[in-house]
Amino acid sequence: xxxxxxxxxxxxxxxxxxxxxxxxxxxxxxxxxxxxxxxxxxxxxxxxxxxxxxxxxxxxxxxxxxxxxxxxxxxxxxxxxxxxxxxxxxxxxxxxxxxxxxxxxxxxxxxxxxxxxxxxxxxxxxxxxxxxxxxxxxxxxxxxxxxxxxxxxxxxxxxxxxxxxxxxxxxxxxxxxxxxxxxxxxxxxxxxxxxxxxxxxxxxxxxxxxxxxxxxxxxxxxxxxxxxxxxxxxxxxxxxxxxxxxxxxxxxxxxxxxxxxxxxxxxxxxxxxxxxxxxxxxxxxxxxxxxxxxxxxxxxxxxxxxxxxxxxxxxxxxxxxxxxxxxxxxxxxxxxxxxxxxxxxxxxxxxxxxxxxxxxxxxxxxxxxxxxxxxxxxxxxxxxxxxxxxxxxxxxxxxxxxxxxxxxx
Numbered sequence: 001x002x003x004x005x006x007x008x009x010x011x012x013x014x015x016x017x018x019x020x021x022x023x024x025x026x027x028x029x030x031x032x033x034x035x036x037x038x039x040x041x042x043x044x045x046x047x048x049x050x051x052x053x054x055x056x057x058x059x060x061x062x063x064x065x066x067x068x069x070x071x072x073x074x075x076x077x078x079x080x081x082x083x084x085x086x087x088x089x090x091x092x093x094x095x096x097x098x099x100x101x102x103x104x105x106x107x108x109x110x111x112x113x114x115x116x117x118x119x120x121x122x123x124x125x126x127x128x129x130x131x132x133x134x135x136x137x138x139x140x141x142x143x144x145x146x147x148x149x150x151x152x153x154x155x156x157x158x159x160x161x162x163x164x165x166x167x168x169x170x171x172x173x174x175x176x177x178x179x180x181x182x183x184x185x186x187x188x189x190x191x192x193x194x195x196x197x198x199x200x201x202x203x204x205x206x207x208x209x210x211x212x213x214x215x216x217x218x219x220x221x222x223x224x225x226x227x228x229x230x231x232x233x234x235x236x237x238x239x240x241x242x243x244x245x246x247x248x249x250x251x252x253x254x255x256x257x258x259x260x261x262x263x264x265x266x267x268x269x270x271x272x273x274x275x276x277x278x279x280x281x282x283x284x285x286x287x288x289x290x291x292x293x294x295x296x297x298x299x300x301x302x303x304x305x306x307x308x309x310x311x312x313x314x315x316x317x318x319x320x321x322x323x324x325x326x327x328x329x330x331x332x333x334x335x336x337x338x339x340x341x342x343x344x345x346x347x348x349x350x351x352x353x354x355x356x357x358x359x360x361x362x363x364x365x366x367x368x369x370x371x372x373x374x375x376x377x378x379x380x381x382x383x384x385x386x387x388x389x390x391x392x393x394x395x396x397x398x399x400x401x402x403x404x405x406x407x408x409x
Contacts, residue, residue, distance in 0.1 A: 081292075083325040084124045084152045086314045090287065090294035091239065094130035100353070100377070100392060101234050101270060108351070108396040109266035114233035115139065118261060120176050121241030123149045125169070129157040132168050139230060142171045143182055154187040172224050176237075176254055177245075179261070180225030231263035237271040243330035246307070248341065251333070255345035259397055266398040269347065271338070276388035278360040279308075279332060285360065292316045306332050335383075338393050347395035353377040357388035 105114045115138050119128045122142035131140050144150055150171045158165045166187055174182025235258045245251045258269045283298040293315040301308045312326040339350045355377045377392060 081314075081316065081322075082152065082156075083314070083322060084149060085156070086292060086294070086322070087312070087326065088124060088126050090289065090292075090314070091312075092126050094127045097127055097236070097238060098131060098134060101236065101268075104268055104270060104351075104353075104392070104394050105234055108268055108349070108394065108399065109233075112233075112265070116230045116233045116263070117141070118143070118232045118235040118258075120144075120235060120237045120258070121239070121244070122153075122171070123239075124153040124157055125150070125171060126153075126157055127236070127238065128169055129153070129161055129165070132158075132161045132165055136162075136164070138168065140169045141224075141229060141232070142169065143174060143176055143179060143224070144171075145173070145175060147173045147185070150185045154185070158187070170227065170229065174224070176257065177250060179257055180223060182224045184222040184224070184227065186222075231265075231267070232261050233263055233267050235261060235267070235269045237269075240272060240274055240330065242271050242273070242338070243332060244328065246329075246331040248337075251338075252341045252345050255342050255347070255395070259346050259395075262397050264398060266396075268397070269342070269395040271393050273333065273335065273338065273391045273393060274357075274389070275332065275334070275391070276357070276386050278388045283360060301332075308332060335391060335393065342393070342395040345395075347397055348399050349396045351394040351396070352380055352383070353392040353394065354380045354383045355390045356386050357390055359387045361387065 101117075102114060115135070117128060117131045117138065118141040119125055119131075120143050122128060122144045123146060125140070125142035125144075128140035128142050131138055142150065142153070150173055153171065154166075158169055161168075171185040172179070172182035173185050237258075242251065242254070245254055255269070262269065279298070280301040280303065281298075282300045283296075285296045285298075287294045295313040295315065297311045297313060299309040299311075308330055310328045310330055311324050314322040314325055316322065335352060339352075342350045355375065377390075383389070
């Protein structure tokens with residue numbers, strides 16, 4: 001990251017609204033949990049009061065994810081935080097996502113419990129890590145273009161799963177449009193005896209317990225195409241990642257790749273999407289946590305190409321700002337476009353699970369909505385346009401009813 005020490009620019013006169021709070025059940029069950037998104041509040045996070053004042057701006061230019069103090073260095077000690085850690089704490093809620101994934105699988109596929117997950121656009125693969133923790137029989141595959149995020153996952157997420165976490169996950173560096181070419185990211189521990197000892201002592205190991213140095217590298221001879229991987233029960237693409245695919249042929253091609261990787265015994269592809277009238281205008285939303293403020297900044301919307309630029313910033317307190325920690329050039333797809341592309345790719349059925357979000361134009365409504373922690377996603381066949389909404393889109397292959405009919409024949 002370029003440590004330029006730029007002074008803060010005058011804030012644009014944009015409408016600001018506090019992000020609403022979602023609730024997550026104690027055990028991550030589908031009845032109480034909410035999925036990750038730019039809006040939902042992850043579990044165990046408390047909002048703090050007070051505003052970030054007198055900030056000076058630090059641009060994240062090189063993408064190394066370190067936030068540092070700029071300004072009066074003599075009066076303030078440097079603060080080093082990973083942008084990946086900030087992202088996970090402010091945006092993601094893996095237990096909520098997993099509870100819905102399990103629910104969808106049992107509803108539309110049934111007959112068995114899902115064990116094999118593939119997380120596309122996985123970033124730090126937090127969802128995959130939580131998937132492994134939930135059942136020792138489970139395996140996970142992560143695919144992403146960001147090698148730095150994948151390495152960060154191995155150092156900070158998988159090490160917390162347990163002694164066998166590394167053996168049950170495969171992280172690949174590559175493009176979701178060409179998954180077969182993706183290279184395996186290998187984690188090599190230099191002290192196998194240490195890990196073996198932890199194996200006998202505890203099933204779950206904290207990051208601090210791994211005292212050995214981890215060495216990362218790309219094994220170019222090992223690609224996803226060459227690897228022996230189980231057919232996936234579930235493939236997911238969360239945090240609106242499909243909006244990165246801006247051309248319809250690419251979107252259909254991606255859905256075909258996902259379909260081909262799903263189990264012939266039945267499987268589901270799940271993605272999330274946001275929308276509403278507020279998604280098609282300039283907007284800035286923020287949510288305050290105990291030690292930082294998360295800011296979602298939405299640039300002006302191109303209604304012809306349905307393109308927008310999303311930037312995520314983190315205000316770490318007085319004089320501490322990490323701007324553009326993550327920036328995305330997105331095409332905002334409509335639900336009907338997604339359905340048509342999934343069907344064209346070969347999915348047998350497509351289901352929409354909708355949730356209305358608080359009105360971004362009315363702060364009083366946001367506060368009122370915050371008190372309604374029981375708001376859940378509902379499966380709907382039609383939905384009237386709102387100021388803001390979130391959706392799960394579920395594509396199903398090898399329907400339970402089809403398999404039952406085949407057995408009878």
